[in-house]
């Protein structure tokens with residue numbers, strides 16, 4: 001499992017990587033932004049080999065110079081090639097623009113993410129898990145499904161737990177759900193709430209769903225009118241599928257494609273699989 005460790009400057013990324021590797025592998029400094037490049041560190045745990053990608057810290061845009069911009073580009077590249085992202089949040093400072101920028105990149109790439117709340121040794125006296133959870137839900141509402149681990153990287157506290165959670169997400173992202181189960185679940189969700197057509201347009205009917213890929217779990221819905229499926233409904237469907245299927249804590253990719261009629265046989269309809277079929281997200 002490749003794990004990208006991202007977060008703003010001074011969040012404790014290099015400290016965490018050192019805790020994982022069990023030795024001083026990367027530079028930890030009181031001076032923010034000491035780690036300039038993404039560094040791959042291999043480590044072993046319970047007989048498995050992992051790669052942690054320690055990314056350079058990212059500074060606020062207002063003060064971004066060329067090097068900072070380069071660092072951010074590196075962080076994005078690290079997110080892209082990772083299986084799972086560990087987003088480190090410094091509990092001693094407010095969540096800011098850099099955190100949000102990283103979150104947007106993680107969401108865009110559909111990467112499973114563990115939120116590590118670091119420096120909990122300093123924060124736990126001023127706040128508690130419930131309060132911080134509430135704060136997070138408001139500050140980063142698009143990561144509600146992501147599990148949270150309270151960390152003290154400096155003492156290696158909960159670092160193993162974070163790896164276990166990351167591994168569980170890696171597994172979830174590779175789950176495959178049978179077409180029968182998926183369609184049964186899809187019908188249930190549509191039963192709870194139907195996609196609403198715009199006034200004067202034909203009713204939206206979803207005929208058939210199938211999982212076409214893993215990591216991220218990618219589900220294609222064949223329907224009569226993909227253009228009319230709203231972003232709101234797409235999100236509703238994603239959240240419900242996440243609840244009902246073994247994708248509890250990972251992002252999914254949903255695609256709505258055009259198809260002429262309801263199928264009874266196995267496999268996607270031929271017409272919808274053709275090149276000019278419509279994709280709408």
Ligand SMILES: Nc1nc2c(ncn2[C@@H]2O[C@H](COP(=O)(O)OP(=O)(O)O)[C@@H](O)[C@H]2O)c(=O)[nH]1
Pocket residue numbers: 007008009010011012013014015016027028029030032033034035057118119120121122151152153154155
């Ligand atoms: N109190 C406390 N300090 C920490 C913790 N983790 C890291 N630090 C300190 O935070 C500073 C920045 O750490 P570093 O790993 O270089 O951050 P990076 O910029 O994200 O790589 C250093 O002084 C660390 O000793 C922690 O869990 N608790």
Ligand SMILES: [Mg+2]
Pocket residue numbers: 013014015027028033034035055056057
């Ligand atoms: Mg560093």
